[in-house]
Amino acid sequence: MRTQKPIEFSGSCPVPISQYPHVLLAHGGGGKLMHQLIGKMFLEAFRNPLLETQHDAAVMELAGRKIAFTTDSYVVRPLFFPGGDIGSMAVHGTVNDLAMAGARPLYLSSAFIIEEGLPMETLWKIVCSMRDAVKKCGVQIVTGDTKVVDKGKGDGLFINTAGVGVIEHEQTIAPQNVRAGDAILVSGDVGRHGMAIMAVREGLEFESQIESDSAPVHEVVLDLLKAGIEIHCLRDLTRGGLASALNEIAEAAGMKIAIEEKSVPIREDVHAACEMLGLDPLHVANEGRFIAFVAAKDSDRALQILRRHDVSENAAFIGKVVEKSAPLVTLKSAIGVQRILDMASGEQLPRIC
Amino acid sequence: MKFLDEYRDAGMAEQFARELHRVTTRPWKIMEVCGGQTHAIVKFGIDELLPKQIELIHGPGCPVCVTPLEMIDKALEIAARPNVIFTSFGDMLRVPGSTTDLLSVKAKGGDVRIVYSPLDAVKLAEQNPAKEVVFFGVGFETTAPATAMAVYQAAQKKLKNFSMLISHVLVPPAIEALMSSPNCKVQGFLAAGHVCTVMGYEEYFPLAKKYRVPIVVTGFEPLDILQGVLMTVQQLESGRAEVENQYARAVRREGNQPAQELIKKIFKVVPRKWRGIGEIPQSGLGLNDEYAAFDAEKKFGVAESCVEESSECLSGLVLQGQIKPHECPAFGVKCTPERPLGAPMVSGEGACAAYYRYRRRPEAIATK
Numbered sequence: 001m002r003t004q005k006p007i008e009f010s011g012s013c014p015v016p017i018s019q020y021p022h023v024l025l026a027h028g029g030g031g032k033l034m035h036q037l038i039g040k041m042f043l044e045a046f047r048n049p050l051l052e053t054q055h056d057a058a059v060m061e062l063a064g065r066k067i068a069f070t071t072d073s074y075v076v077r078p079l080f081f082p083g084g085d086i087g088s089m090a091v092h093g094t095v096n097d098l099a100m101a102g103a104r105p106l107y108l109s110s111a112f113i114i115e116e117g118l119p120m121e122t123l124w125k126i127v128c129s130m131r132d133a134v135k136k137c138g139v140q141i142v143t144g145d146t147k148v149v150d151k152g153k154g155d156g157l158f159i160n161t162a163g164v165g166v167i168e169h170e171q172t173i174a175p176q177n178v179r180a181g182d183a184i185l186v187s188g189d190v191g192r193h194g195m196a197i198m199a200v201r202e203g204l205e206f207e208s209q210i211e212s213d214s215a216p217v218h219e220v221v222l223d224l225l226k227a228g229i230e231i232h233c234l235r236d237l238t239r240g241g242l243a244s245a246l247n248e249i250a251e252a253a254g255m256k257i258a259i260e261e262k263s264v265p266i267r268e269d270v271h272a273a274c275e276m277l278g279l280d281p282l283h284v285a286n287e288g289r290f291i292a293f294v295a296a297k298d299s300d301r302a303l304q305i306l307r308r309h310d311v312s313e314n315a316a317f318i319g320k321v322v323e324k325s326a327p328l329v330t331l332k333s334a335i336g337v338q339r340i341l342d343m344a345s346g347e348q349l350p351r352i353c
Numbered sequence: 354m355k356f357l358d359e360y361r362d363a364g365m366a367e368q369f370a371r372e373l374h375r376v377t378t379r380p381w382k383i384m385e386v387c388g389g390q391t392h393a394i395v396k397f398g399i400d401e402l403l404p405k406q407i408e409l410i411h412g413p414g415c416p417v418c419v420t421p422l423e424m425i426d427k428a429l430e431i432a433a434r435p436n437v438i439f440t441s442f443g444d445m446l447r448v449p450g451s452t453t454d455l456l457s458v459k460a461k462g463g464d465v466r467i468v469y470s471p472l473d474a475v476k477l478a479e480q481n482p483a484k485e486v487v488f489f490g491v492g493f494e495t496t497a498p499a500t501a502m503a504v505y506q507a508a509q510k511k512l513k514n515f516s517m518l519i520s521h522v523l524v525p526p527a528i529e530a531l532m533s534s535p536n537c538k539v540q541g542f543l544a545a546g547h548v549c550t551v552m553g554y555e556e557y558f559p560l561a562k563k564y565r566v567p568i569v570v571t572g573f574e575p576l577d578i579l580q581g582v583l584m585t586v587q588q589l590e591s592g593r594a595e596v597e598n599q600y601a602r603a604v605r606r607e608g609n610q611p612a613q614e615l616i617k618k619i620f621k622v623v624p625r626k627w628r629g630i631g632e633i634p635q636s637g638l639g640l641n642d643e644y645a646a647f648d649a650e651k652k653f654g655v656a657e658s659c660v661e662e663s664s665e666c667l668s669g670l671v672l673q674g675q676i677k678p679h680e681c682p683a684f685g686v687k688c689t690p691e692r693p694l695g696a697p698m699v700s701g702e703g704a705c706a707a708y709y710r711y712r713r714r715p716e717a718i719a720t721k
Contacts, residue, residue: 022460032691334361
């Protein structure tokens, strides 16, 4: 019943996405629509071997040294939320993207797009939060940019950060390096950031306050590397949650992945809030969690190291890479039956009843 | 999680499954009416624990799916108007109308907002006196009390800028319509627990008697559903056709009476068209004359349209339990959650969405 209006093309390059004539919010939701947009538009237009690895950060050689380079934009409403704010998140997120390439984060840029009318005090609070976050992460903001847009043309404040880090080991950490038999570890309970934001934004009140998991994870990754853990791939869990991250890796590596629902740590309050709204915690956003694909022989040792750090004290083994195959993620349900764990389509929409 | 994990216990599930294998001697077709149950069945793989002779047929209990195309088009038209704040439950937003969906209307500048309760829409109307706030009142008996309360509150507050586009539907007339169809293969029903939380289950007695079918009021967790199926099969095997209550921890025979009174005060029973099924007499709720001022269809004078459903979409047969979602030729090919032909592919309670999400490649899931 969906009739398509013909799209007017100009020049010789047709718009590669014909299904939606306008960008939807769901195109940024971390699900299939976003991956379609990235795959068909951005990847297609900018294609090169570094981009094609589709890793959280690009890894390249520069003047004889291996470095990692990444960027991320931060748009969050409200600007302050339980467990963090847009400023600390903008630092942690980019530091974490570098960490996912196994890099030691060093330098960040920070670009501010500020909406006219934002209270100076609010901006200062965020800047102070960023200052504290970079100090804690051991990185420096070394360049930046400032733009102010008309009132109503921005959501208070948008921040973009880019980051550079050095790679001081010989391992190749990338989706393409995932092997059959690899153990999959998650660094902690999932779904907290998304539910913390939703609770504040929608005025939902639960018995306990759910705090975001926003935190830097590079120290623990560097520790894993120092201990000689054979890491094949790392991926931080952001929008789209654990389900998106697993599907992205399965896709990029051409592998079948099997996980167990019962092994995935989820806090009780997060679980309850998700049940109430009809959301799946495996699809909900995180800001301080990652998954590690490690050689099976190193699985136990890696877990021990993860659990020594505060940010990953609840780390758990959740499943393994089964075999080379058409990309697929399966999940063994609570009552012991296998099913597909799919990537969400777009945004998660709360259900009717 | 307390009060949840108890109902998802693998050991208990196995016990119910064993008992089902023990008591089942013949093939039986049982319909779970509610889409919430369909999702639980497919998500947890409950049907795979059942004896091969038992087939679960997925019913029409997805309010989003049965909301007629004409009504969605009306919603799209109202939502696109300037000065309107159009509010809806989340899973209505991606349902395709005849040309577009609410998310696309929003992307083009329409003020479309997700609310968690119709009362939030009333609040919005109070806060925005210069705007017209419209709520898309969709759902079964479960959500009807909340919709009714919103109308009641708006009337108490004398709000002139609040109205509702109503497409509420009722379960018992749908069961009756299915049972009286000559193609009906259903031999027993799992009635929707949450609907009965509000309405009780007295209205199912005449149906069980007239059509000689067991009806078991059933909850939504894996163990609830397994027990509901077991109770239905036990009745079928012993030749009984009774109304039983599996979901006694939430449902009382008489239901929630204050909620029922509120529904009666605000609504009257009207004929309603079900998408994919057709018009069913006495199967919907419409505003009582006293509250007609809150009727968005009247207020905005949206024209009655007559639109054709896509001939490629077999959601009507899916909703009636005639075919399984993956038996539709468009399933997963021309029809996906990103590009749906029909509502059951996008709704959180739609059977097509459940099959697509959890088992569209059954051959690949089996572990070696």
